Structure formats: structure tokens, C-alpha cells
Amino acid sequence: MGRLTTKKSRKLFRAAMKIIPGGVNSPVRAFRSVGGTPLFIARAKGATVTDVDGNTFIDYVSSWGPMILGHADSKVVSAIRGALGKGTSYGAPTEGEVTLAHLIRNAFPSMEKVRLVSSGTEAAMSAVRLARGFTGRDKIVKFEGCYHGHADSMLVKAGSGALTFGLPDSPGVPADLARHTLTATFNDFVSVQKLFEKNRGEIAAIIVEPVPGNMGVIPPAPGFLDSLRKLTRQERALLVFDEVISGFRVAFGGAQEMLGIDPDLTVLGKIIGGGLPVGAFGGRGDVMDALSPVGPVYQAGTLSGNPLAVAAGIACLTELAKKGTYRKLGEKADYLAEGLHGVFEKSGVPTWTNRVGSMWTTFFQQGPVVDYATAKRSDTAAYAKYFHRMLARGVYIAPSQFEAGFVSLAHSRKDLDRTIAAAKHAIGFSG
Ligand code: KE4
Numbered sequence: 001m002g003r004l005t006t007k008k009s010r011k012l013f014r015a016a017m018k019i020i021p022g023g024v025n026s027p028v029r030a031f032r033s034v035g036g037t038p039l040f041i042a043r044a045k046g047a048t049v050t051d052v053d054g055n056t057f058i059d060y061v062s063s064w065g066p067m068i069l070g071h072a073d074s075k076v077v078s079a080i081r082g083a084l085g086k087g088t089s090y091g092a093p094t095e096g097e098v099t100l101a102h103l104i105r106n107a108f109p110s111m112e113k114v115r116l117v118s119s120g121t122e123a124a125m126s127a128v129r130l131a132r133g134f135t136g137r138d139k140i141v142k143f144e145g146c147y148h149g150h151a152d153s154m155l156v157k158a159g160s161g162a163l164t165f166g167l168p169d170s171p172g173v174p175a176d177l178a179r180h181t182l183t184a185t186f187n188d189f190v191s192v193q194k195l196f197e198k199n200r201g202e203i204a205a206i207i208v209e210p211v212p213g214n215m216g217v218i219p220p221a222p223g224f225l226d227s228l229r230k231l232t233r234q235e236r237a238l239l240v241f242d243e244v245i246s247g248f249r250v251a252f253g254g255a256q257e258m259l260g261i262d263p264d265l266t267v268l269g270k271i272i273g274g275g276l277p278v279g280a281f282g283g284r285g286d287v288m289d290a291l292s293p294v295g296p297v298y299q300a301g302t303l304s305g306n307p308l309a310v311a312a313g314i315a316c317l318t319e320l321a322k323k324g325t326y327r328k329l330g331e332k333a334d335y336l337a338e339g340l341h342g343v344f345e346k347s348g349v350p351t352w353t354n355r356v357g358s359m360w361t362t363f364f365q366q367g368p369v370v371d372y373a374t375a376k377r378s379d380t381a382a383y384a385k386y387f388h389r390m391l392a393r394g395v396y397i398a399p400s401q402f403e404a405g406f407v408s409l410a411h412s413r414k415d416l417d418r419t420i421a422a423a424k425h426a427i428g429f430s431g
Contacts, residue, residue, distance in 0.1 A: 006391055008052040009040045028064075030239045034384040034399045039391075044071030046410035049396060054314040057414065058415045062406035064398075065213070065245050065359075066270040068329070069319055070410020076274040079315035083308050090307065096314060102208035103317040104272065104280055107253045110262040111282035115291060116305040120244035120269025121149025123279035124207065126299045127265045130154055131205035131238045132282070133297035134290045139199055143186040144374030145215030145402075148207055148242050148267070156181040186212060186371045190402035192228065203267075205238040206231075210255035213245040213404035215257050215375040216361035217354040220223040220259070239289065239421075240335030244279070245404065248320055250357040258357075276309035325409065326357075333357050333358040333407045339420035347381070347427040358407040375402060386426050393422035 016023035024038060025032045031038045039051040047070055050056045059071070069076065083096075101114040117123050128140055128151070129292040137197040140153065154416060156178045182199065184191040186208075196203060206228055212218040215360040232239040246273040247254040265283035272278050282288060292298045303309075319325070337355055344351045345360065352367025353360060362384040363369045383401040390397055395418070397405055407416075 004055055005049070006037055008040065010037045012040045013037050020164060028400055028403065031399045033380060033401065034387045036040070036388060038399070039396075046070040046072070046088045047408055047412065047415050056392075057391065057394050058411070058419055059401075060405040060407070060419075061396055061398055063275060064403070064410055065249060066273065066275045066409075067408055068249065068271050068358075068406070069140060069274070070315060070408045071275075071364045073274070073316070073410075075317065075319055076312050076315045078329050079274075079311040080308055080368070082274070083311035086307065088306075088308055089303060091302060094305065094307050094310065096307055096310040096341070100272070100305075100310050100313050100317070101280075101282075103314060103321070104282065107248065107317070107321070108256065108266055108268075108270065108282070109253075110256060110264075110284075111266050112285040113288035114280050114282035114287065116310070117279040117281070117299075117300065117301050118277045118303050118306070119149065120242075120267065120278045121151055121154075121268045122277070122301065123244070123269055123281040123284040124148040124154060124240075124242055125151035127240050127267050127281040127283075128205065128207060129299065130287065130291060130297050131240060131265065132286050133209075133237070133295075135204040136237065137202050137204035137237070138180045139182055139203045140180065141184055141192060141195055141203055143208055143372075144183050144211070145186060145218075145375060146207075146209045147214035147245075148209075148213050151153060152177050153181050154207075185373070186215075187224050188371065189224060189227045189231075192231065192391060196231060196237075199236075201286075203235065205240050207240040207242055207267075209242045209245065210259065210261075211246040211250055211356045211359070213359055213361075214402065215372045215404050216363055216369065216378075217356060217359055217404050218370060218375065219354055219356050220255075220372070225255075225259055225261055228347075229263070230266070231279045238264040240265040240267065240283075245359065246356075247271060248317070249359055249406070252320060256428045271320075272310035272313050272317065273309045277303070277306070278311040278313050321371045323334075329407065329409055331357045332409075332411050333360070336407060336411075336416045336419060339416065339425055341421045343394065343420060347424075349427050350379075351427075352425055359404045361401075361404055362400065378402075389423050389426035389428075393418075393425055395419050395422045 030264040243254040246406040251257045
């Protein structure tokens, strides 16, 4: 396979950089950690994306998770088309919002009440404000390496060790606010216990990705999440599951269905809009009723429950609810994982793969990878080389070592075999 022609992407990228910071509307798209020019995508269908230079790739970025049915799924597209003729936004309640809320609650029974928003960031930010308002406490616990969108309180991680007060990761987050965000180590329950001992009665909630995807995929250690559930109950703090990635991904009912744990609040995004901007947060009725206009905790959004996005979400979740969906998805993911495992084993290159269902990350290191500190040991230069060699072979994986790959229902056996063959080349294995 020759070198990719990326002439049009390069030209567009130069033009984009003149008017959009870094040429992108979301940093992770900029290829900064793998080098090279980000591909400007022209269209997508099923398991593939095609860039402006006409290069078609088997896609495992999947728009960072939402494209579980595959791109431009016919049911989702026709639902959007059907909604389009009725207008694009009313700023008033619609029947579709009630339908989507029910579809979400059917999959996530812990979400007795649901509020729709327009992004995962908005959902997580609102859930944290609600937890603080409901408990009357200011502090929250998050885990280093977990990502909950870019609201101020979320852009924080411990400065030294895992038990200190947070220091803002991003300039612009006032230290006065950051100090209310405490950071613990994922899969290390003692690090959480110590924070509660030091801040007794002051912690409103723990917010956690039950299956983190934002430091690469990290499976929760057996019992870890159960212990968070028990501790938050004892301490009268709320447990918030950020299932923006894992929701409708690792199971129809997300990690909470897979693990049999009921959080007090759940944060959703990505998949529930079928690729259109929808986020949601929801949970215990008594907690959710603290939200305006019922209660005093304010939260709002002009485009919340947007009729087009809701129509796409309804079509997407209706498809996912069909019998056999997750068996099929699991079979595809198992097949790919087995194939890649064989390739990596034979290559002699040190790699460690974490996988939960149809989301996975191959870390370029010996492993094991169990938290942020171990994930950070990965050889990101080796990953970058692998990324570009996969691209040259027509396979588009995440342009960052610390993200997840996603199999969709649209990936055919042929796509998976081509991916495995590409990995043989990419990992430098000549066999
Ligand atoms: P958005 O605001 O990007 O819709 O969602 C924020 C968010 C919240 N919670 C979790 C667990 C998430 O993974 C995300 C967003 N994920 C990133 C990458 N994994 C989105 C990609 C991007 O930032 O461009």
C-alpha cells in the first residue's frame, strides 16, 4: 500500500488553522500526539469513513463512540429526514423527549427521572451541580485519568500523589474552585477512603467512568465499584456513573447493568443521540426533583431535547434494543481481539490490550495497565508509528494512545480480517 495522498486535507488544515484554534473544534482531533495532518472527513457509511482526498478507511474511532450502528445508519437517517420537515427547534416540550426519556429509563432503571442536554460535558457538569445542591456539600471526588468533559470542576487532577487537593490542569480554572475537586486513583479503594477520612461530611459525590475510556480502556478491578457504592452510601454522598462511553456500549444498560450496581446519578452522551448532539443525566427521583423548575438547582438549555437530535436518538436506541444486538457486537469484538492478540504475540513488540466488550485499547508497553500511572508508561512514539502504518493500510484508529477503539455492528468479517492483516504490517511483523 503506497503512502496516503493527503493533499486536500493538508490544504484544508492550513486554511482551518487560520481561523480555528489548532484547526480543529476539539483538541483530540488534531493528531498532535501522533503527528501528521488530521484527515478531513468528507463522508462516512457503515464501518468506513472517506476523507477529502478520497481515501477510505475502516473506522474504529466511531466518532469517539456514538456510531455503534455504523455511520449513516438507514433508520437513523430516515428518522432525521422525517423530523426535518417539521422544523429544527421549538424551545418547547415535545413528545419525542418523553419517548427518548422512556427508552433511556428502560435501559437504565436507576434513572427514575431523566433530563436531556446537548453534550456529555453539559450532562456531567449538571450532575455535579445537582449532587452539590442536593447534598449541600461542595467537594467532589474524581479519578486521575478519568474525563468527564471540560466543565471547570472536571479539569482537575491531583498535583502530587493521588490524595492531595486538585490543582487545575487547565489555566482558567480558578484555584478556588479546583480545590473542591479531590482526585483519587482508579482501582485503588484506599486512595478514596483516605479522601473521605480527610474530608468527612464535605464530599457531595464521587464521579467515575465505571469503565474508563479516557486513559485508554481500564477495566474496573473486581469489587472496586461495589466498594465505591458502599462507601458513598455510608458517607451519604452520591455515586455518579459517567457512562457517556460505556452506556449502551458495554451492555444495553451500560456498566451498571454489566456489574449490577445502581448509582444515584448517571451521565450519558454520544450514542443516545445517534451521532447528533444529545446528552442526558438522570437518577433517583428525589435527587432529580431538586432540579429547577421543581427544586432550586438551576440547569437549562435552549437546544436541550432538540427534535432532530431526539428523533435520531430514538431511532438509534430502538435499534440497539433489538434482540441479539449485543451478542452480535460481542462476537465481532471477540473475533477482532483474537486476531489482533495473535498478531501482537507473534510480533515480539511489547503490547498490553485492555478490552471490555466492543471497546478496547492496545497500550504499547509490557503492562499490566490498571490506572493512569501505568497507562502513562506507554511508548507513545511506538503508538504513533503504529497509528500511521494502520492509516496507510486503510485502518483509522484513535489518534492518541489514551483513547478507546470501538467495534460497530457495521464492521463485517472482511473489515475485521483486513484490520488484522493491517496490524501485522503496522506492528512491523514480516510473517
Ligand atoms: P462531550 O462534551 O465531548 O460530548 O462529552 C464529554 C465526555 C464526558 N464523559 C466521558 C466519559 C467522555 O468520554 C466524554 C468525551 N470523550 C471524548 C474522548 N473520549 C470526546 C472526544 C473529544 O473530546 O473530541
